[in-house]
Amino acid sequence: MPAPLTQETLARAPKVLLHDHLDGGLRPQTVLELADAVGYTGLPADDAEALGTWFRQAADSGSLVRYLETFAHTVAVMQTPEAVQRVARECVLDLAADGVVHAEVRMAPELLTAMPIETAVEAMLDGYAAGARETGTTVGALLCAMRQADRWDEVAGLVVRYRDAGVVGFDLAGPEIGFPADRHPSAIALLDEAGAHRTVHAGEADGIGSIRGALDGARAERLGHGVRIADEVPEDGGPLGPVAQRVLDDQVTLEVAPSSNVQTGAYPSIARHPVDRLHRAGFAVTLNTDNRLMSGVTPTSEFVAVVEAHGWGWDDVQTVTERAVAAAFLGDGARADLLGRVREGFAAARA
Structure with a gap:
C-alpha cells in the first residue's frame, strides 16, 4: 500500500513549478529589511507576522486590481541589484525547502526602474544561480513584458540575449482586458525568429477571447492560468467549445494556480x-503558486488544498508533476534528467 497523501508526504514529493512571480514571493522579514535599507516608508506594518497577514488580507479582496496593488510594496524594496539578487536567491532556497526540484520564476525587469534593465536581469540570474548552487534546485528565469507598457521589443530582445545565461522564455503579464497579446507584433516576430519560448498570461481575468489571442497573436506554448478555458468545458461532459478543443488537442499547458484564482x-x-x-477531461493541467506571499501558499499547500477539495490521489499528483516536466522550457537532456529525478522522488514519497 502506498503512503497516505498527507501534508507531510506531499512535502516530501518532488515538485516542478512553472508559474511563480519573483516579486510575489518575498519573505516578509526580507521586505522589512530591504525597506529599511533603501528608506522606503510605505509599508503597512512593521513586524514580519503582521506584514505577512496584511499581504494575504489585501490580496483576499476578490479583486484582481486590488490584488495587484500589493506589488507596489514588494517592487519598491527591490530597486537595487543587491536586493534583487537577495530576493532571487531566497526564492530558490524557499522553493527547495518545500521539495521543488525545478522552477521557472518570472519577473518584469521593466518594473525595476532604479537600474538599467540589463542590470536587473543579471541580478536575478545571479541570485537564482547562487540558490541553485546551494540547493541543487534548478531555476530558469522568465522575463515578463507588461501588456499595458510599450517595452515588449526590449524584453523580447533580453530573452534572446540572455538565454544562454539562464533566461528560458518570455511572458506577457499585466491587465488582459484592453491589451491584446498581439499589440506589439514586432516583439513576437523577434521571438519567432530566435525560436524563443513563451508563455502568456491569459484566461485569468478575461475569457476565451484572451486565450485565443494568446495562441494566435503571441503563439503561446503555455497559458499563464488559462482556467477560463473551462468556460468551454461543460460540467455535464457535453461537447467542448472550439478553443477548448484546440487547447486539449494540442495539449497546451495550463499553468493553474487555484488559490490565486479564488x-x-x-x-x-x-x-x-x-x-x-480540466484535469479529468485530459487537459495539460499543472499546479502552481503564482504569488506565495500574497496568497500565503507554498507548492505543497497548493497540492494539499486540491487533494482535499477534489479527492486527488498519488497518480493525479504525479501526473500533474510530470506534465510540468514535459512543459518546462528545457533541452531534451535536461528534461530527461529532471523526469528521472521526479520519478525517483515519487517512488520514495509513495513508499
Whole structure:
C-alpha cells in the first residue's frame, strides 16, 4: 500500500513549478529589511507576522486590481541589484525547502526602474544561480513584458540575449482586458525568429477571447492560468467549445494556480475551481503558486488544498508533476534528467 497523501508526504514529493512571480514571493522579514535599507516608508506594518497577514488580507479582496496593488510594496524594496539578487536567491532556497526540484520564476525587469534593465536581469540570474548552487534546485528565469507598457521589443530582445545565461522564455503579464497579446507584433516576430519560448498570461481575468489571442497573436506554448478555458468545458461532459478543443488537442499547458484564482474572485472556492474538471477531461493541467506571499501558499499547500477539495490521489499528483516536466522550457537532456529525478522522488514519497 502506498503512503497516505498527507501534508507531510506531499512535502516530501518532488515538485516542478512553472508559474511563480519573483516579486510575489518575498519573505516578509526580507521586505522589512530591504525597506529599511533603501528608506522606503510605505509599508503597512512593521513586524514580519503582521506584514505577512496584511499581504494575504489585501490580496483576499476578490479583486484582481486590488490584488495587484500589493506589488507596489514588494517592487519598491527591490530597486537595487543587491536586493534583487537577495530576493532571487531566497526564492530558490524557499522553493527547495518545500521539495521543488525545478522552477521557472518570472519577473518584469521593466518594473525595476532604479537600474538599467540589463542590470536587473543579471541580478536575478545571479541570485537564482547562487540558490541553485546551494540547493541543487534548478531555476530558469522568465522575463515578463507588461501588456499595458510599450517595452515588449526590449524584453523580447533580453530573452534572446540572455538565454544562454539562464533566461528560458518570455511572458506577457499585466491587465488582459484592453491589451491584446498581439499589440506589439514586432516583439513576437523577434521571438519567432530566435525560436524563443513563451508563455502568456491569459484566461485569468478575461475569457476565451484572451486565450485565443494568446495562441494566435503571441503563439503561446503555455497559458499563464488559462482556467477560463473551462468556460468551454461543460460540467455535464457535453461537447467542448472550439478553443477548448484546440487547447486539449494540442495539449497546451495550463499553468493553474487555484488559490490565486479564488483570491482574485475568478472562482468562489477551491472546491468550485475547475482544476479537477480540466484535469479529468485530459487537459495539460499543472499546479502552481503564482504569488506565495500574497496568497500565503507554498507548492505543497497548493497540492494539499486540491487533494482535499477534489479527492486527488498519488497518480493525479504525479501526473500533474510530470506534465510540468514535459512543459518546462528545457533541452531534451535536461528534461530527461529532471523526469528521472521526479520519478525517483515519487517512488520514495509513495513508499
